[in-house]
Amino acid sequence: MFISAFYSEGMGYSENSLPKSLASLGHDIHVITSDYNVYGNDPNYNQTYKSFLGEAKQPLGTFYSVGYKVHRLKSVDIFGYIYIKGLRKKILELSPDIVQVTEIASLNTFKLALLKPFFKFKLFTESHQHLSVVKPYVIDPKLNFFKNILYKLTRTLPTFLASICIEKCYAIAPDCVEVANKYYGVPLSKIKLQPLGTDTILFHPLLNDEDKLRRDEIRGYLGLKDNDILCIYTGRFTKDKDPLVLAKAVDKLSNEGHNFFSLFIGHGIQKTEIENNKNAKTLEFMRHFELADYYRASDVGVWPKQESMSMLDAASTGLPIIVTDSIGELKRVEGNGYVYKEGNTDDLAEKLLNFSDKILRDTMGRKGSNKMRENYSWINVATNIENDYYS
Structure with missing residues (x-):
């Protein structure tokens, strides 16, 4: 049994991909x-996701996905934390x-x-919690001693007690190790x-004439020429992700006479x-399987703020990537891209x-694709976890 507070069919999150693998x-x-x-209890859900995913609350019941069964149970939102009712009954039923x-x-x-x-x-x-999203008063009690104590009593203490009963806690990045342990x-x-992983079969580099034809079709639809450089971002258009920085950096380069363009797939207040x-x-927004063609139609993947699984998907298709210098897992980008000073338009443009x-793009892109296939495929992740299950 996998327990996930949120679920949306056809997405590429771990609650979709790991069970499938x-x-x-x-x-x-x-x-x-x-x-x-997913994000169903976010105050901005209707503005950001509703047109794509539908209503925040979905019907209860059981349905089949790709290789596994999904059970939607009644839940309640307690101060932003989703509590699923009926877990004991499901454990009795499924054993x-x-x-x-x-x-x-x-x-x-x-x-x-x-x-x-x-x-x-x-x-x-x-x-999955990265250091970059930990509340400042948790890191430095001097900022708000009362909130820090309350956090320890309601988060740290119960999590420590719960950890006595677990076999392993899988931290998705080095800074997530620190958060799980220290906080x-x-x-x-x-x-x-x-x-985390990526579907290296779906997100493959340009391999054949069909892939190349699809690339040309998409670029033609976007009004691009062969030598134009397309930078892609996928995800929500919100301040915590700040894709606007990419749009500004690309326009800066364009104003200087460079043939850069940007494509944003998603929705949000920006x-x-x-x-x-x-x-x-x-x-x-697009379903997970639709994004692969758009990555292959692009030349560079950019995520200006916070980590995203989309970085792995883009790298798997052979795109070099640029990410924030606050990223918790530098291995994602080492040798196949750059980090930039978060929020700095000039540095991103540089x-x-x-x-x-193009030679640099192709070289880094190949390194990234090979890295994803060897170290980040969902099948490899599933195999590693399976070994722990049997131990």
Whole structure:
């Protein structure tokens, strides 16, 4: 059983991809989730996601996905934390050997830790919280001593107690290891660094005439010439992701006479500002499988702020990438891209200008694609985790 607070069909998140990969290895996989779509309790959900994903709350029930079964159960939002009701009943019904929760510090994890002594399952968890999104008062108690103490009592202490019952906590990046240990109290002996993955079959580089034809079709639709350099960003257009920085950097280069263009796939409050930049084009959110062609039609992938699984998908298709210098896992970009000074338009433009060199783009792109195939494929991730299940 995989327990995820949110779930949306056809996406590329870990709650979609890891169950699919484990199912392909022959396991009987059930995803237990709430009645919320991804980000369903976000105050800006209707503005950002509703047109793409539908209503924030989805019908209860059970349905099949790619190789696994999804069970939507009733849930409640408690101060921004989603608590799924009926977990005990589902455990009795399915009698799982393994239960894995997508977040160590969650009400669902605490409930499962309480249930574990009465059942035979092994409990595994994950840690996806990067240091860049940890509240400042958690890192420095001097900023707000009261809030820091409250955090320790409501987050650190219960997570530490829950960690007594787990086998392993999979941290997706080195800074997530630090967060799980330092701010949630999980012992280092129970934390394992396990990066997220990408579907290296779907997100492959240009391989054949069909791929090249599709690239030409998309670029033609966008009004691009062969030698134009297209920079792509996918995700929400919000300040915490700040794709507007890319639009401004590309327009700066264009004003200096360089043939750079930018493409943004997603939605959010920055959309109008992005579209006000003359060399920027926007498209609405797409399902996971549709994005591969758009990465292959592009020349550089850029994520100006915070980590994103889309970085891995883009690199897998052979794109060099540029990411923030606050990234928690530098291995994602070492040898196949650059980091830039977060929020600095001039620095981003300077890094982009390096990719005027097609040989450099192709060289870094090949390194990235090989790296993803060897170290970041979902099948490899699933195999590593499977070994832990059997140990």
